[in-house]
Amino acid sequence: MRLSISIYALLAVFSSCSSAAGVNSTSDAPTLQLSTDSAFNFQYLIALGDALTGGADIAPVLGAAKYITAGDMDSFSEQFHKLASLTKEMAENPENAYDPINVRDTWFSAAQYFRRSDMYLHGNWSNPLIYSLWAEQTAAFDKAIAALPVPGQRVRIPAKKGNFTIEAIWYGALNNNSDPLPTLVIGNGFDAAQEDSYHYFVAAALARGWNCITYEGPGQPTVVREEKKGFIPDWEDVVIPVVDYILSMKSQIVDKRRLVLVGNSFGGYLAARAAAFEPRLSAAVLIDGVWDLYAGFSAQLPSDLLAMYEAGNYTEFDQKILSLRRANKLTTNTAWGLDQGLWSFRTHSPSNFFNQTKQYRLADVVERIKMPVFVGAAQYETIFPGQAQQVAEALGDNATLYQFNGTGGYHCQTAAGQEMTRTIFAWMNKTLNALDSHNEE
Numbered sequence: 001m002r003l004s005i006s007i008y009a010l011l012a013v014f015s016s017c018s019s020a021a022g023v024n025s026t027s028d029a030p031t032l033q034l035s036t037d038s039a040f041n042f043q044y045l046i047a048l049g050d051a052l053t054g055g056a057d058i059a060p061v062l063g064a065a066k067y068i069t070a071g072d073m074d075s076f077s078e079q080f081h082k083l084a085s086l087t088k089e090m091a092e093n094p095e096n097a098y099d100p101i102n103v104r105d106t107w108f109s110a111a112q113y114f115r116r117s118d119m120y121l122h123g124n125w126s127n128p129l130i131y132s133l134w135a136e137q138t139a140a141f142d143k144a145i146a147a148l149p150v151p152g153q154r155v156r157i158p159a160k161k162g163n164f165t166i167e168a169i170w171y172g173a174l175n176n177n178s179d180p181l182p183t184l185v186i187g188n189g190f191d192a193a194q195e196d197s198y199h200y201f202v203a204a205a206l207a208r209g210w211n212c213i214t215y216e217g218p219g220q221p222t223v224v225r226e227e228k229k230g231f232i233p234d235w236e237d238v239v240i241p242v243v244d245y246i247l248s249m250k251s252q253i254v255d256k257r258r259l260v261l262v263g264n265s266f267g268g269y270l271a272a273r274a275a276a277f278e279p280r281l282s283a284a285v286l287i288d289g290v291w292d293l294y295a296g297f298s299a300q301l302p303s304d305l306l307a308m309y310e311a312g313n314y315t316e317f318d319q320k321i322l323s324l325r326r327a328n329k330l331t332t333n334t335a336w337g338l339d340q341g342l343w344s345f346r347t348h349s350p351s352n353f354f355n356q357t358k359q360y361r362l363a364d365v366v367e368r369i370k371m372p373v374f375v376g377a378a379q380y381e382t383i384f385p386g387q388a389q390q391v392a393e394a395l396g397d398n399a400t401l402y403q404f405n406g407t408g409g410y411h412c413q414t415a416a417g418q419e420m421t422r423t424i425f426a427w428m429n430k431t432l433n434a435l436d437s438h439n440e441e
């Protein structure tokens with residue numbers, strides 16, 4: 001799930017009235033609620049949303065949901081693990097695997113269910129399932145992408161600054177005459193995996209004749225597991241080597257004038273940051289716009305806890321939050337956000353996590369962004385409400401602010417992937433063609 005929920009979660013730690021993006025205080029929610037637990041409701045929407053691109057089937061997801069107890073993270077993991085294992089068995093049946101479409105559908109679905117089953121495990125860094133379920137999701141996903149018309153290709157790209165390796169997957173579009181094609185560079189945020197990006201963006205892009213590369217940097221699922229590296233603020237150190245890679249290794253099939261960076265969730269911040277330092281990009285797409293991470297969090301802290309943190313009473317602040325977590329007194333959203341924040345920023349201290357978030361502010365670099373930017377906004381955004389508008393305002397004429405409303409209005413347009421991709425591809429076509437005619441003048 002995308003950064004989103006995590007963040008609400010975190011905030012809700014402090015505020016009993018914090019509503020997960022209007023998802024829990026639900027008289028105004030735009031969709032039928034699938035659980036009284038707003039975190040699980042959002043997870044089910046993610047799982048169902050992947051069905052659009054062969055990454056789930058509807059009834060099996062609702063079947064798992066039927067046996068999950070609201071508020072019980074273990075039951076969530078167990079039910080999705082069970083579904084993942086069943087689906088893997090079907091994928092391994094040679095009669096099922098008679099053609100590549102069957103192979104892709106079953107392995108993509110198994111991979112997604114393994115990812116869901118990992119969602120709520122990060123509170124205990126020693127839980128071996130964190131690694132074993134991830135190995136399962138990776139192996140399943142690799143079988144699926146090997147069966148694409150142009151097989152996906154895993155690539156490991158060493159960073160030039162910083163001691164880490166970027167994990168990426170290259171997807172070439174079917175191309176009869178090997179002309180260079182437009183290309184997306186796709187990254188997530190707080191918690192989603194590059195394997196999720198296949199379902200959010202890549203399938204829609206390949207169908208339209210775009211190449212794609214997805215990537216993960218520090219803090220993100222595979223890099224955090226394999227290299228134990230948490231998020232870094234200088235996100236250009238992740239994106240520049242990816243752009244170097246495609247412009248050198250894929251130069252024959254990548255149209256250099258149509259190279260678009262996509263950032264999902266907290267990745268909407270990370271992509272904007274990278275765009276400030278990477279002029280070889282033609283445009284950027286932020287789903288959705290994020291201006292300032294700490295501002296988003298701290299605005300939701302009740303004043304007494306915020307005062308404790310700002311007074312520098314870090315030990316007291318940490319003890320208070322962690323004791324609520326241990327006593328199981330937090331909502332699922334909150335508990336998850338705390339677990340995921342500590343895990344992905346590699347700290348056991350909530351105040352250290354808050355400290356780190358202060359380094360993620362677009363104001364410092366926004367004037368360096370010199371390209372068209374699609375800035376998504378979501379009607380039901382509650383962690384960063386108004387921030388997409390701030391991003392667009394700071395960018396001025398180069399920004400297109402687009403607010404997704406109603407059932408498309410959840411954080412990242414979750415479960416409305418068709419509306420989201422239709423909208424951004426139409427924008428890219430219009431925008432890149434306008435750049436061409438501008439450059440030809």
Ligand SMILES: *[C@@H]1O[C@H](CO)[C@@H](O)[C@H](O)[C@H]1NC(C)=O
Nearest residue numbers: 123124125126127128129326
């Ligand atoms: C974390 O997981 C390990 C391995 O399963 C287990 O031994 C340990 O007791 C767990 N810790 C907590 C606090 O649950």
Ligand SMILES: *[C@@H]1O[C@H](CO)[C@@H](O)[C@H](O)[C@H]1NC(C)=O
Nearest residue numbers: 173174175176177207208209
């Ligand atoms: C590529 O060739 C196939 C088979 O000849 C054809 O069906 C398809 O439309 C072509 N695709 C493009 C993008 O030209």
Ligand SMILES: *[C@@H]1O[C@H](CO)[C@@H](O)[C@H](O)[C@H]1NC(C)=O
Nearest residue numbers: 162163164165226227228229
């Ligand atoms: C680089 O990171 C690896 C682990 O990812 C670690 O083993 C190695 O010591 C680090 N090297 C330096 C120079 O920090």
Ligand SMILES: *[C@@H]1O[C@H](CO)[C@@H](O)[C@H](O)[C@H]1NC(C)=O
Nearest residue numbers: 304306307308309311312313
């Ligand atoms: C911070 O700690 C100091 C020393 O214990 C205490 O006097 C002060 O009231 C605390 N401030 C807040 C906001 O908790």
Ligand SMILES: *[C@@H]1O[C@H](CO)[C@@H](O)[C@H](O)[C@H]1NC(C)=O
Nearest residue numbers: 312314349350351352353355
């Ligand atoms: C948080 O940042 C402050 C100011 O830089 C620093 O004094 C403090 O040690 C940091 N606390 C933690 C837990 O990292």
Ligand SMILES: *[C@@H]1O[C@H](CO)[C@@H](O)[C@H](O)[C@H]1NC(C)=O
Nearest residue numbers: 369370371372395396397398
């Ligand atoms: C908008 O982007 C163009 C390049 O596409 C750049 O030349 C211009 O300076 C940018 N404008 C602003 C206000 O940043």
Ligand SMILES: *[C@@H]1O[C@H](CO)[C@@H](O)[C@H](O)[C@H]1NC(C)=O
Nearest residue numbers: 379402403404405406409423
């Ligand atoms: C969403 O609603 C806002 C506020 O009414 C409006 O300004 C915006 O144009 C709407 N977005 C779309 C895509 O219609």
Ligand SMILES: CC(=O)N[C@H]1CO[C@H](CO)[C@@H](O)[C@@H]1O
Nearest residue numbers: 024025026036037038331332
């Ligand atoms: C309306 C609704 O679903 N409220 C739920 C919000 O979340 C809390 C904690 O998980 C539940 O107790 C409420 O029932």
Ligand SMILES: CC(=O)N[C@H]1CO[C@H](CO)[C@@H](O)[C@@H]1O
Nearest residue numbers: 208428429430431432433434
């Ligand atoms: C694939 C596609 O629809 N391309 C369109 C993009 O925009 C140009 C001009 O704005 C159209 O001519 C193309 O048909």
